[in-house]
Amino acid sequence: MADSVLITDIQRFSVNDGPGFRTNVYLKGCPLRCQWCHNPETISAVPELYWKKRLCVQCGACLEACPRDAIRPPIPPEEARQETSTYHKIVRDRCDLCMKCVDACLYGALEVVGRPMSIEKILDEVEEDRPFYDNSGGGMTLSGGEPSAHAEFSRRLLEQAKARALHVCLDTNGYCEWEVLKSLIEHVDIVLFDLKHIDPARHKERTGVSNERIIENLGLLAETGQPTWVRIPVVPGFNDSVEFHTAAANLLANMERGIVRVDLLPFHNWCQDKYGWLGLEWTLRDVEAMDPVFLEIPADLYRNKGLETTIGGSGFESSEQALDG
Ligand code: SF4
Numbered sequence: 367m368a369d370s371v372l373i374t375d376i377q378r379f380s381v382n383d384g385p386g387f388r389t390n391v392y393l394k395g396c397p398l399r400c401q402w403c404h405n406p407e408t409i410s411a412v413p414e415l416y417w418k419k420r421l422c423v424q425c426g427a428c429l430e431a432c433p434r435d436a437i438r439p440p441i442p443p444e445e446a447r448q449e450t451s452t453y454h455k456i457v458r459d460r461c462d463l464c465m466k467c468v469d470a471c472l473y474g475a476l477e478v479v480g481r482p483m484s485i486e487k488i489l490d491e492v493e494e495d496r497p498f499y500d501n502s503g504g505g506m507t508l509s510g511g512e513p514s515a516h517a518e519f520s521r522r523l524l525e526q527a528k529a530r531a532l533h534v535c536l537d538t539n540g541y542c543e544w545e546v547l548k549s550l551i552e553h554v555d556i557v558l559f560d561l562k563h564i565d566p567a568r569h570k571e572r573t574g575v576s577n578e579r580i581i582e583n584l585g586l587l588a589e590t591g592q593p594t595w596v597r598i599p600v601v602p603g604f605n606d607s608v609e610f611h612t613a614a615a616n617l618l619a620n621m622e623r624g625i626v627r628v629d630l631l632p633f634h635n636w637c638q639d640k641y642g643w644l645g646l647e648w649t650l651r652d653v654e655a656m657d658p659v660f661l662e663i664p665a666d667l668y669r670n671k672g673l674e675t676t677i678g679g680s681g682f683e684s685s686e687q688a689l690d691g
Pocket residue numbers: 415431432433434435436437456460461462463464465466467468
């Protein structure tokens with residue numbers, strides 16, 4: 367088993383990824399290609415390079431440092447310094463990720479995405495906020511990317527988190543062998559399980575994979591009685607219809623035991639910058655963020671089936687509780 371995996375971020379004080387204040391650990395690497403992905407930096411399993419245009423002063427140091435001629439201005443760097451328009455371009459298919467340009471940039475405009483971390487280092491960092499967990503019922507949420515894509519590392523991380531008496535959530539897309547998911551859930555308090563679409567063809571069209579295995583795993587998970595929050599990212603034009611939510615509510619209501627709540631997560635576009643930093647086109651760039659009020663009717667479809675349902679997935683019952691926490 368690998369001693370470390372690539373982490374894109376350890377995000378503190380999250381309030382939407384399980385109960386209370388949580389520290390989210392984002393692993394890098396995911397088998398799905400969801401078009402609305404809000405963390406595109408977690409999709410690839412290898413390190414990547416961010417270029418943050420707004421921090422770049424066009425000094426040209428990275429161009430001179432690059433041994434592969436993978437950063438190209440259309441004009442020489444000396445002239446480019448006078449330019450106010452963007453000239454800097456990373457030619458990604460020439461780049462071998464040596465990261466020499468990152469060391470050369472004095473302005474923080476270039477950044478490595480994905481740092482290797484051991485289980486011990488991750489948990490030491492997570493434990494820094496233990497007082498906040500104790501007061502709010504929070505803890506660690508293992509997310510991604512997809513934790514099951516690093517099955518053995520994730521299993522040991524979760525196991526050791528429980529050994530440190532942390533409250534643990536696993537955030538998964540459910541796209542893995544059942545035996546893998548089963549080995550992970552043994553060490554968690556709550557599973558946060560993503561459900562994107564009921565229809566296999568629609569699912570494949572927008573995520574790159576069919577959903578049969580995901581729905582089968584959700585059913586098996588529910589049968590175990592493991593507390594599970596089903597999280598549905600609601601994307602305009604994909605799964606925002608009454609027909610979809612009626613079918614999803616029926617599916618979940620018929621599952622056994624474990625499903626304790628449904629979170630409807632309205633589409634937002636806060637991640638646009640990240641696509642630009644990675645040099646990627648975001649196909650949903652022009653789709654407007656969804657007003658949560660439009661999810662009141664779908665939420666009632668789940669509530670009418672007896673399913674506790676939130677809009678936004680807050681881990682606090684009220685904002686007062688969050689402030690007290
Ligand atoms: S990571 Fe290396 S090869 Fe890639 S652009 Fe930077 S210096 Fe060039």
